[in-house]
Amino acid sequence: MRTVYVNGNYLPETEATVSIFDRGFLMADGVYEVTSVLGGKLIDFEGHAVRLARSLKELDMRAPVDKDDLLAIHRELVRLNDIDEGLIYLQITRGSDGDRDFVFPPEDTEPTIVMFTQNxxxxxxNPAAKKGAKIISIEDIRWGRRDIKTVQLLYPSMGKMMAKKAGADDAWMIEDGFVTEGTSNNAYIVKGNRIITRALSNDILHGITRAAVLRLAREAQMEVEERNFTIEEARAADEAFTTSASAFVMPVVEIDGIALGDGTPGHVARRLREIYLEESLKKAV
Incomplete structure (x- = not known):
């Protein structure tokens, strides 16, 4: 049985509770982060902590713990659950003042913080990285502040189910003809020796893995172009891939039934995955 963390306490998962009036439950009024664990150490923790602070600030939400305490809790959960490879999920909500109202609760209302591990x-x-992912394209109908990592994940979840129903692995979302991002990842195409990905804005999540991978790509003398690209461009690309905290660099081998290249993971994606894992492990905490 897992040990989880709820509002300052380490508890068996069966004893963990949150109020039915919690605004995360009633209003999706919360933010989250997912940090990978490799070799018992945290990958890109600093980036996740910085993005968490930004998400909280954008929503005028108070942080229940500081960064040092957050790191200590992560490490303790890794230890208590004996995680060698896995994930730590963190969620902070605006809490509850004991009732439901659209208006924010009083400023002194304690935020809710929960954390749990996944072994x-x-x-x-991951065998999936050797095979590559098949994706479909779907309309992007989410709210406009996708740069805030909120718990409003209904449409991404529906997108993954649309992909599953179509016999694919995931979906890329399209707005005004241009790819925004995947359901839980940032999206990239490769044409020639150039990596193309959408520039940062309110339209996409500012991926922690994205930032690291693009830095490593430039250090490896790969050309990177940050701009909008169409789904038609993507279908005609030499290769494609996604990045996320849990899948790292995932090659894409098919878009809307059209194979990319020879239909196997491309050289750029495979090399970036290799470099990212190697460098991340060196810096893991």
Whole structure:
């Protein structure tokens, strides 16, 4: 049985409770982060902590713990649950003042913080990365502040189910003809030796893995172009891939039934995955 963290306490998962009036439950008024664990150490923790602080600030939400305490809690959950490879999920909501109202509760209302682990042996050596992902394109109908990592994940969840129903692995979302991002990842295409991905804005999540991968790509003398690209461009690309905290760099081999290249993971995606894992492990805490 897992040990989880709820509002300052480490508890068996069966004893963990949150108020039915919590605004995360009633209003999706909360933010989250997911940090990978490899070799018992946290990957890109600093980036996740910085983005969490930004998400909280954008929603005028108070942080219940500081960064040092957050790191200590992460490490303790890794220890208590004996996680070698896996994930730590963190969620902070605006809490509850004991009732439901659209208006924010009083400023002194305590935020809710919950954290739990997911044990995933073989996370780094994921067989899916060797095979590559098949994706479909769907309309992007989410709210306009996708740069805030909120718990409003209904449409991304529906998108993954649309992909599953179509016999694919995931979906890329399209707005005004241009790819925004995947349901839970940032999206990239490769044409020639150039990596193309949408520039940062309110339209997409500012991926922590995205930032690291693009930095590593430039250091490896790969050309990076940050701009909008169409779904038609994507279907005609030499290769494609996604990045996320839980899948790292995932090659894409098919878009809307059209194979990219020879239909196998491309060289750029495979190399970036290799470099990212190697460098991340060196800096893991």
């Amino acid at each position: 995933k042996p073989g996370l780094a050596d």
